[in-house]
Amino acid sequence: MANGGGGGGGSSSGGGGGGGGGSSLRMSSNIHANHLSLDASSSSSSSSSSSSSSSSSSSSVHEPKMDALIIPVTMEVPCDSRGQRMWWAFLASSMVTFFGGLFIILLWRTLKYLWTVCCHCGGKTKEAQKINNGASQADGTLKPVDEKEEVVAAEVGWMTSVKDWAGVMISAQTLTGRVLVVLVFALSIGALVIYFIDSSNPIESCQNFYKDFTLQIDMAFNVFFLLYFGLRFIAANDKLWFWLEVNSVVDFFTVPPVFVSVYLNRSWLGLRFLRALRLIQFSEILQFLNILKTSNSIKLVNLLSIFISTWLTAAGFIHLVENSGDPWENFQNNQALTYWECVYLLMVTMSTVGYGDVYAKTTLGRLFMVFFILGGLAMFASYVPEIIELIGNRKKYGGSYSAVSGRKHIVVCGHITLESVSNFLKDFLHKDRDDVNVEIVFLHNISPNLELEALFKRHFTQVEFYQGSVLNPHDLARVKIESADACLILANKYCADPDAEDASNIMRVISIKNYHPKIRIITQMLQYHNKAHLLNIPSWNWKEGDDAICLAELKLGFIAQSCLAQGLSTMLANLFSMRSFIKIEEDTWQKYYLEGVSNEMYTEYLSSAFVGLSFPTVCELCFVKLKLLMIAIEYKSANRESRSRKRILINPGNHLKIQEGTLGFFIASDAKEVKRAFFYCKACHDDITDPKRIKKCGCKRPKMSIYKRMRRACCSDCGRSERDCSCMSGRVRGNVDTLGRAFPLSPVSVNDCATSFRAFEDEQPSTLSPKKKQRNGGMRNSPSSSPKLMRHDPLLIPGNDQIDNMDSNVKKYDSTGMFHWCAPKEIEKVILTRSEAAMTVLSGHVVVCIFGDVSSALIGLRNLVMPLRASNFHYHELKHIVFVGSIEYLKREWETLHNFPKVSILPGTPLSRADLRAVNINLCDMCVILSANQNNIDDTSLQDKECILASLNIKSMQFDDSIGVLQANSQGFTPPGMDRSSPDNSPVHGMLRQPSITTGVNIPIITELVNDTNVQFLDQDDDDDPDTELYLTQPFACGTAFAVSVLDSLMSATYFNDNILTLIRTLVTGGATPELEALIAEENALRGGYSTPQTLANRDRCRVAQLALLDGPFADLGDGGCYGDLFCKALKTYNMLCFGIYRLRDAHLSTPSQCTKRYVITNPPYEFELVPTDLIFCLMQFDHNAGQSRASLSHSSHSSQSSSKKSSSVHSIPSTANRQNRPKSRESRDKQKYVQEERL
Incomplete structure (x- = not known):
C-alpha cells in the first residue's frame, strides 16, 4: 500500500495541486520533498500531463486490489488522483474531543473523591487530637490555621467570581447576556444555512481556505462557538452533565471538523447537520425578546421547533449515509440524493404514506429508517394535530380588535x-x-x-x-x-x-x-x-360616568317600594327595560297592561318655551299637549360650594321654576316622542292638536334678554309703562343680565311671566346655564344622587313649621336626615315568642318571611328596611316590620338593622302556619317572601322551592274574622321596638282600617324568584306557558313576583343615559346619598344625628303612594271619568303627580267577580276611562302637617290599600247605558280652562 501510494503521488505533476493534501497521510521526508517539488514546478509539459492521465487510469484499473481507504476516482473527490478519502480524520477529531474530555472529567472526579476521602479521615484524626488537647492549647497556636483558611477562602472567592461572571454572560438576565444568547442562536442558524449551501456539493471535497468564502465564514462562526462553549463550561455547576448536553454534543461534532478542514484544505459535510438541533431553543429566544407572552404561543413554537429540528437533523443523516455508502461495502452502494430529497423522504416516511419514489439503499440508511419510523411516527401523530389545534384556535378568537373610524x-x-x-x-x-x-x-x-x-x-x-x-x-x-x-x-x-x-x-x-x-x-x-x-x-370617579349597579340594593328596594305601593316593582322594572309593543285586539287585562309595558324612561332637555314656568305647569302642558309624562328634572344649584351642583328632583312642586337647559325625565314609548319637549315652540305649535306634528320649527324667534322679558311681563301685569315701573330694581337687573345675555323670546302668557318674575327675586341665586349641552348625553351625576333638597339653597328649604318642632337634644334621624333612626338595640329586646306575638295586636304591618341559616349568604336586609324608614314618612306612618325566620341567620343581619325603629323578630319558619297566624298575617299590608338559600342548589327548577312553598302555604290559609275582633279587643302588651303611644299602633285604629280577610289568597304577597320559569307555580289559576317571558306572566304583571333578572336591563340603560340609574336609585332606595354610603362604608351602620334646619329640610321630598278613587276628593272621577282629568286635578290641587293605575284584573268584565288580583297600567293616555276600584300610583309631596294632625290629605298606601280591600271582594262595573250617558268626546273642565289660558 505504501508503494502504491508513493507511485500514485509522484507519477504526475497534474495531481500536485491536491497532492499536498493527500501526502499528509505519510510522515516520511520524501513525501514532503515530493510535495515541495510539485509545488515549485508551476508549469508542466503536455506530455507529462498525458503521462499523468495514463498513470491515473491504470491506477483505477487495479483499484479493487488496494486497501479499503483507497476508492475509485469519482466526481465526488476531484482533488485526489488516488481517490483517497479523509472522512475518518474529521470524525476522529470529534470523537477524541468528546471522549478525551469525558475521560478527563471522570479522572478529575475520581481524584477529587479520593482526596476528599483521605482528607476526611485525616480531619477526623486532627479533630480528635484537637478535642483532647483543646484545654491546653493557647489562642496563638491557631493563627497559622486561620491564615491558611483565609487563603483558601480567597481562592474560592476568585473562582466563584469568575464562575458568576460567566453565568451572567450566558444568561438572559442582563442585556449583555440576552445579546450573546441571541447572537449564538443567529450564528447557529447561519452555520445551518451554510450547510444547506454546501449540501449541493459532494460529501467530501477539496477546498482552499484562502479562496473559499463560505469556509472562512464557517470558520469564524465556529471560533465564536468555541468561545461560547468555554463560557458555558466555566459557568456549569456539574461539568459531567454539561459535557453530555445536546448543545455540547452539537459543538463536539461541528466545531473540531472545521479546524481539520482548514488544516487539510478538504471539506467534509459530515455531521454539520446537527446544527439544526439549535432550533429547539427558538422559543426561548423569542421569550427573551418578549415576543412570546402567552402559554399557547410558547407551546406552539416549542412544538414547531422540535418537529422541524428533528426533521432536518434526520434528513441530514440520511443525506450523509446515502451519498457516502456503507463502509463495509467499500462505499460502492451509494446513491446521489440531494438534501431536500432526503427531507421529502423523511416527511413521507413520518406520515406513513411512503410513495416509494425515493428510498434508502444503504444498510445504514435503512437501519436508521427503522428506528426513525418508530419515533417519527409517534411524533408526527402527536405533534401535528396539536399544532393544528393551536393554530386553529388562535386564528378564531385570538386576534385583535380593529377600530372602525366614526364608530x-x-x-x-x-x-x-x-x-x-x-x-x-x-x-x-x-x-x-x-x-x-x-x-x-x-x-x-x-x-x-x-x-x-x-x-x-x-x-x-x-x-x-x-x-x-x-x-x-x-x-x-x-x-x-x-x-x-x-x-x-x-x-x-x-x-x-x-x-x-x-x-x-x-x-x-x-x-x-x-x-x-x-x-x-x-x-x-x-x-x-x-x-x-x-x-x-x-x-x-362617578363624575366620569363610573357606576356600580348593586343588584341586592335595587332588588330589595323594589320590593320595599311594593310594600308602600303594591305593584310598583313591576312598573319600575318595565320602565327601564326595553319592551316591544304587542298589540292585542280583544278587551282583556293583557291589552292594557302591554300598552303600558311599551313605555320606557328617557331624558331630554326642555325647550326654552318652558323657562320660568313652574314644574306642575310644565308637567301638565307636556301631558296634555305633547302626550309626554315628565316626572323629574335635573336641578342645577347656584351654590358652587355644594358637593354636587346637579341634583335630580322628582316632582319638586310648584315652588321650583324651570331654568334654561333643564334636563327632564320622561316616560314615553320611544325616543322620538321625547324630542317634542325640546322642539316645542309656542308660536309655531300652539294650534297643533296632533303631537306627532311637533317637530323642529324654522321660525326665527327674536332674541331678547331675560331682563326685558321679565320687565315687559311685570309691567304688563301691573298696568304701568316700562319707564315708570319700578318693580325691576337695579340689583335684580344686574343679576338678571348676568344670568343670560340673549335667550329666545318665548311667547309665554303674561300671567306666567309675571308669576315667574315675582318668584325671581326669591330664586335669583339659581343661574341659567349659558352653555348649550348636548342632548341625551353624558351628564355625570352621582350614582347615589337622591331627591334630597339642596342644603344651601334657600329656594328649596321648606317653611319654618317643621323647624319649630325641632328637638336638638333627641336624635330621631340619621346624620344625613334621610332616614328614621334610633339608638342601637340588642336583638334579644326585639325577639317575640309565638305567644307574645299572638297576644300583640299587629295590623297594617309588613311581614318578612325569610329562609336562611348560619351558612347562608347574607341578603342585606338593610336595603329592604331603609326605604321603609325614609324620613319623608312621619313616625306614626312607619309600618311595623316583623321578620319571621331563623334566629341564627337574623343575628348575622342584625348589626345592620339595630338602628331602625319598629322592627321585631319572631324566630320560626315561614312554613309554619302557627307562626304566620301569630304575626297576624291576614292583617298585614304586605308579606315579603325571601330566601338566602336559593343559589346553593344546582337544579334551577328547585332553587325557588322554599319561596314557592311558603307562598302557596299562605294562600291556602283560612281566617276567621272573629279572631281579629278578639285581638282588637284584647289589651296585649306592646312588642319590643314598637311604639304603642302612636295612634296607628293602637288596637282600635288597627281594626278600623283593616278589612276582614278570610282567605290567604287576598293577602298581598310579593315573592322573590331566582329562576324566571318558576313563576308559573305561584298562581294556579293562570295559563302561563313555561316559555313565556317573565314580564308577560300574570304574577309579575300583578306585582306579586319579582326576579332579579329584570335588573339586567339597567346595564344598557345606564350606558346610554347614566341619569336613569340615578333616578331609579332615587325612587327605590328612599334617598341614599353619597355621604350616607361613605358613612356606611366606614362604620357599616347608620350614625344618629341631631336635627338641624338642613337635615330637616331633607325630609321635604316626594314619595310614592297609591290613591284610592272609591272615596275622597277624587271619587267623582272614579266612575267613568278620564284619567287625564284626574291627572290635571291632582297636579293642580295637591301637587300630586299620577303616573299609573293599579286595576283589578277582572274590572273589564261586565259581571261581578270575586277575584281581588290587580295588574299594573303604566302611563295611561288622557282619555283612559277610570273605574271606582282603581288605585292610582302617584308621587305625593311631603306633608308637614301630618305629624301634628292626621286629618290631612295624605293618601298613604295602606289607607288606599284598605279602601281597595273593602271594595275588592265583590265589585260591579256600571252598566253600559250609564257610561254612554257620559259624553265620550268631552273635554274636561280643567283641560278647557288650560287651553283658554294658553290662548290669552
Whole structure:
C-alpha cells in the first residue's frame, strides 16, 4: 500500500495541486520533498500531463486490489488522483474531543473523591487530637490555621467570581447576556444555512481556505462557538452533565471538523447537520425578546421547533449515509440524493404514506429508517394535530380588535354566558332606541359554546368575541380598551358565593383602571357592602360616568317600594327595560297592561318655551299637549360650594321654576316622542292638536334678554309703562343680565311671566346655564344622587313649621336626615315568642318571611328596611316590620338593622302556619317572601322551592274574622321596638282600617324568584306557558313576583343615559346619598344625628303612594271619568303627580267577580276611562302637617290599600247605558280652562 501510494503521488505533476493534501497521510521526508517539488514546478509539459492521465487510469484499473481507504476516482473527490478519502480524520477529531474530555472529567472526579476521602479521615484524626488537647492549647497556636483558611477562602472567592461572571454572560438576565444568547442562536442558524449551501456539493471535497468564502465564514462562526462553549463550561455547576448536553454534543461534532478542514484544505459535510438541533431553543429566544407572552404561543413554537429540528437533523443523516455508502461495502452502494430529497423522504416516511419514489439503499440508511419510523411516527401523530389545534384556535378568537373610524365600541366582560349575553343584546340593540352605532366587543377567557357562538353570528355586524382575560394587560390591548367608550362588567347573579363574585369583579375593575384610568366602567355588584371597595380605587370617579349597579340594593328596594305601593316593582322594572309593543285586539287585562309595558324612561332637555314656568305647569302642558309624562328634572344649584351642583328632583312642586337647559325625565314609548319637549315652540305649535306634528320649527324667534322679558311681563301685569315701573330694581337687573345675555323670546302668557318674575327675586341665586349641552348625553351625576333638597339653597328649604318642632337634644334621624333612626338595640329586646306575638295586636304591618341559616349568604336586609324608614314618612306612618325566620341567620343581619325603629323578630319558619297566624298575617299590608338559600342548589327548577312553598302555604290559609275582633279587643302588651303611644299602633285604629280577610289568597304577597320559569307555580289559576317571558306572566304583571333578572336591563340603560340609574336609585332606595354610603362604608351602620334646619329640610321630598278613587276628593272621577282629568286635578290641587293605575284584573268584565288580583297600567293616555276600584300610583309631596294632625290629605298606601280591600271582594262595573250617558268626546273642565289660558 505504501508503494502504491508513493507511485500514485509522484507519477504526475497534474495531481500536485491536491497532492499536498493527500501526502499528509505519510510522515516520511520524501513525501514532503515530493510535495515541495510539485509545488515549485508551476508549469508542466503536455506530455507529462498525458503521462499523468495514463498513470491515473491504470491506477483505477487495479483499484479493487488496494486497501479499503483507497476508492475509485469519482466526481465526488476531484482533488485526489488516488481517490483517497479523509472522512475518518474529521470524525476522529470529534470523537477524541468528546471522549478525551469525558475521560478527563471522570479522572478529575475520581481524584477529587479520593482526596476528599483521605482528607476526611485525616480531619477526623486532627479533630480528635484537637478535642483532647483543646484545654491546653493557647489562642496563638491557631493563627497559622486561620491564615491558611483565609487563603483558601480567597481562592474560592476568585473562582466563584469568575464562575458568576460567566453565568451572567450566558444568561438572559442582563442585556449583555440576552445579546450573546441571541447572537449564538443567529450564528447557529447561519452555520445551518451554510450547510444547506454546501449540501449541493459532494460529501467530501477539496477546498482552499484562502479562496473559499463560505469556509472562512464557517470558520469564524465556529471560533465564536468555541468561545461560547468555554463560557458555558466555566459557568456549569456539574461539568459531567454539561459535557453530555445536546448543545455540547452539537459543538463536539461541528466545531473540531472545521479546524481539520482548514488544516487539510478538504471539506467534509459530515455531521454539520446537527446544527439544526439549535432550533429547539427558538422559543426561548423569542421569550427573551418578549415576543412570546402567552402559554399557547410558547407551546406552539416549542412544538414547531422540535418537529422541524428533528426533521432536518434526520434528513441530514440520511443525506450523509446515502451519498457516502456503507463502509463495509467499500462505499460502492451509494446513491446521489440531494438534501431536500432526503427531507421529502423523511416527511413521507413520518406520515406513513411512503410513495416509494425515493428510498434508502444503504444498510445504514435503512437501519436508521427503522428506528426513525418508530419515533417519527409517534411524533408526527402527536405533534401535528396539536399544532393544528393551536393554530386553529388562535386564528378564531385570538386576534385583535380593529377600530372602525366614526364608530364607538364598548367592551363587555365578566360572566359571559348564553343567558346573560342574550338578555344584554336584546335590550342594548332594541329597536326603540335611536340608531345604536356602537360595536360590542365581548372578552372572556373561555371560548363560547355552539349556542353562544350562533348568537354572536346572528349579530355579527355589531358583535365580536375575543378570548382573553381583563386581568391580562395584553388582552386589554387586543380589544383596544384605551379607545373604548365604556367597559361593562356582568356579574353571575346565581353564584353560590356572592362575596367571591363581587371580589372578582372588583379585581376586574382594578385591572382595567390600572391599564387605562380614564375608561368609563359600569359594573354589576351583588352585595351592597361590597360597593365600598370600589371607592378605594383611586381612579374610580362617578363624575366620569363610573357606576356600580348593586343588584341586592335595587332588588330589595323594589320590593320595599311594593310594600308602600303594591305593584310598583313591576312598573319600575318595565320602565327601564326595553319592551316591544304587542298589540292585542280583544278587551282583556293583557291589552292594557302591554300598552303600558311599551313605555320606557328617557331624558331630554326642555325647550326654552318652558323657562320660568313652574314644574306642575310644565308637567301638565307636556301631558296634555305633547302626550309626554315628565316626572323629574335635573336641578342645577347656584351654590358652587355644594358637593354636587346637579341634583335630580322628582316632582319638586310648584315652588321650583324651570331654568334654561333643564334636563327632564320622561316616560314615553320611544325616543322620538321625547324630542317634542325640546322642539316645542309656542308660536309655531300652539294650534297643533296632533303631537306627532311637533317637530323642529324654522321660525326665527327674536332674541331678547331675560331682563326685558321679565320687565315687559311685570309691567304688563301691573298696568304701568316700562319707564315708570319700578318693580325691576337695579340689583335684580344686574343679576338678571348676568344670568343670560340673549335667550329666545318665548311667547309665554303674561300671567306666567309675571308669576315667574315675582318668584325671581326669591330664586335669583339659581343661574341659567349659558352653555348649550348636548342632548341625551353624558351628564355625570352621582350614582347615589337622591331627591334630597339642596342644603344651601334657600329656594328649596321648606317653611319654618317643621323647624319649630325641632328637638336638638333627641336624635330621631340619621346624620344625613334621610332616614328614621334610633339608638342601637340588642336583638334579644326585639325577639317575640309565638305567644307574645299572638297576644300583640299587629295590623297594617309588613311581614318578612325569610329562609336562611348560619351558612347562608347574607341578603342585606338593610336595603329592604331603609326605604321603609325614609324620613319623608312621619313616625306614626312607619309600618311595623316583623321578620319571621331563623334566629341564627337574623343575628348575622342584625348589626345592620339595630338602628331602625319598629322592627321585631319572631324566630320560626315561614312554613309554619302557627307562626304566620301569630304575626297576624291576614292583617298585614304586605308579606315579603325571601330566601338566602336559593343559589346553593344546582337544579334551577328547585332553587325557588322554599319561596314557592311558603307562598302557596299562605294562600291556602283560612281566617276567621272573629279572631281579629278578639285581638282588637284584647289589651296585649306592646312588642319590643314598637311604639304603642302612636295612634296607628293602637288596637282600635288597627281594626278600623283593616278589612276582614278570610282567605290567604287576598293577602298581598310579593315573592322573590331566582329562576324566571318558576313563576308559573305561584298562581294556579293562570295559563302561563313555561316559555313565556317573565314580564308577560300574570304574577309579575300583578306585582306579586319579582326576579332579579329584570335588573339586567339597567346595564344598557345606564350606558346610554347614566341619569336613569340615578333616578331609579332615587325612587327605590328612599334617598341614599353619597355621604350616607361613605358613612356606611366606614362604620357599616347608620350614625344618629341631631336635627338641624338642613337635615330637616331633607325630609321635604316626594314619595310614592297609591290613591284610592272609591272615596275622597277624587271619587267623582272614579266612575267613568278620564284619567287625564284626574291627572290635571291632582297636579293642580295637591301637587300630586299620577303616573299609573293599579286595576283589578277582572274590572273589564261586565259581571261581578270575586277575584281581588290587580295588574299594573303604566302611563295611561288622557282619555283612559277610570273605574271606582282603581288605585292610582302617584308621587305625593311631603306633608308637614301630618305629624301634628292626621286629618290631612295624605293618601298613604295602606289607607288606599284598605279602601281597595273593602271594595275588592265583590265589585260591579256600571252598566253600559250609564257610561254612554257620559259624553265620550268631552273635554274636561280643567283641560278647557288650560287651553283658554294658553290662548290669552
